Amino acid sequence: MLLYNGTVSIDVQTIESALGLLGQQGSYRILRALLEGPLRFGELQERTGLLPRTQSLRLKEMMAAGWVTRHQFAEVPPRVEYRLTDKARALEPVLVEVERWAERYA
Amino acid sequence: MLLYNGTVSIDVQTIESALGLLGQQGSYRILRALLEGPLRFGELQERTGLLPRTQSLRLKEMMAAGWVTRHQFAEVPPRVEYRLTDKARALEPVLVEVERWAERYA
DNA sequence: CCGTATCCCACGAGATACTG
DNA sequence: CAGTATCTCGTGGGATACGG
Numbered sequence: 526m527l528l529y530n531g532t533v534s535i536d537v538q539t540i541e542s543a544l545g546l547l548g549q550q551g552s553y554r555i556l557r558a559l560l561e562g563p564l565r566f567g568e569l570q571e572r573t574g575l576l577p578r579t580q581s582l583r584l585k586e587m588m589a590a591g592w593v594t595r596h597q598f599a600e601v602p603p604r605v606e607y608r609l610t611d612k613a614r615a616l617e618p619v620l621v622e623v624e625r626w627a628e629r630y631a
Numbered sequence: 632m633l634l635y636n637g638t639v640s641i642d643v644q645t646i647e648s649a650l651g652l653l654g655q656q657g658s659y660r661i662l663r664a665l666l667e668g669p670l671r672f673g674e675l676q677e678r679t680g681l682l683p684r685t686q687s688l689r690l691k692e693m694m695a696a697g698w699v700t701r702h703q704f705a706e707v708p709p710r711v712e713y714r715l716t717d718k719a720r721a722l723e724p725v726l727v728e729v730e731r732w733a734e735r736y737a
Numbered sequence: 738c739c740g741t742a743t744c745c746c747a748c749g750a751g752a753t754a755c756t757g
Numbered sequence: 758c759a760g761t762a763t764c765t766c767g768t769g770g771g772a773t774a775c776g777g
Contacts, residue, residue, distance in 0.1 A: 539733045541659055548654015550770080553647055566739055576771070581740060602738050603777090612736045619728040626725060627645045630718045656750080672759050685750070687760060708758050709757090 543616075546590055551575045551583045553620070556609070559593070560617060563608035587613070649722075652696055657681045657689045659726070662715070665699070666723060669714035693719070 546552055554573040558564060564572070570580055584607060587593040592613035598604040652658055660679040664670060670678070676686055690713060693699040698719035704710040 535730050535733060536737055537660065539737045540729055541656065543729060543733065544650075544659055545654045545656070548651045550647070550651070553650055554643065577740060578742095578772090579770070582769080605739065615732055615736060619725060619732060622725040622728050623646055623649060624641050626721055627641060627649065630721060631642055631645045682751070683760060684752090684762095688749085711759065 542590070546586060546592075547616075547619075549583060549586065551579055552587070555580070555583055555587065556592075556613065556616065556620065559607060559609045560614065560620075563596075563606045566605055566607070569607060592616075648696070652692060652698075653722075653725075655689060655692065657685055658693070661686070661689060661693065662698075662719065662722065662726065665713060665715045666720065666726075669702075669712045672711055672713070675713060698722075 547556075551573055554575070555569065558569055558572040566577075566580070570577065573580060575583070584593055584595075588595060591610055593607055594610060596606045596608065598606070653662075657679055660681070661675065664675055664678040672683075672686070676683065679686060681689070690699055690701075694701060697716055699713055700716060702712045702714065704712070
């Protein structure tokens with residue numbers, strides 16, 4: 526399905542899947558937290574307040590969508606870091622606009 | 632839960648519920664369609680391609696969220712129009728940013 | 738430390754049929 | 758025309774427990 530925006534035709538599927546993922550519980554929190562920099566699973570959890578299971582699911586979806594990458598370090602104790610891709614960082618303006626909207630219409 | 636944005640503290644609940652609704656299937660299509668102007672249920676359906684049931688549910692949620700109003704006319708045949716509130720129209724910049732993102736990262 | 742497994746429940750979507 | 762009713766199925770969340 527294609528919509529016409531005024532200047533370009535836009536792919537509704539792409540937008541819906543992005544909005545769908547963003548609308549999942551916790552996605553916004555994860556995104557906001559990781560915009561500050563890479564975090565470990567536990568550190569992330571402190572900031573998001575998500576259950577391990579939920580955060581794990583969300584991270585997997587975000588990895589599948591190419592928003593997050595996982596970096597595992599061969600250390601003891603084991604260390605894992607999650608960081609955003611450029612694609613995900615490029616969503617920041619979207620968040621800014623939502624936040625601006627929320628400020629006004631909360 | 633509150634996050635600090637740099638300049639203002641933002642209410643995560645509000646943002647998540649907005650993103651949650653936006654992420655529901657069809658919400659984006661409904662919003663985009665109604666930004667052009669008020670539409671009847673059937674006209675809207677032609678543009679969104681949603682099942683009656685789904686569109687009906689979505690419209691109810693959007694009404695509950697104060698995004699859409701319903702106007703019923705005492706005519707024969709019956710006529711109903713849906714239109715966006717200012718609150719919903721104010722979401723357009725969000726859509727614009729998502730669309731800009733989708734153009735680049737599709 | 739970083740998750741996965743399991744159980745249970747609730748909601749959401751698709752399809753089809755039907756009504757004020 | 759503008760929806761609702763019903764059924765069926767799959768997915769997602771909460772909680773708790775456990776494994777590499």
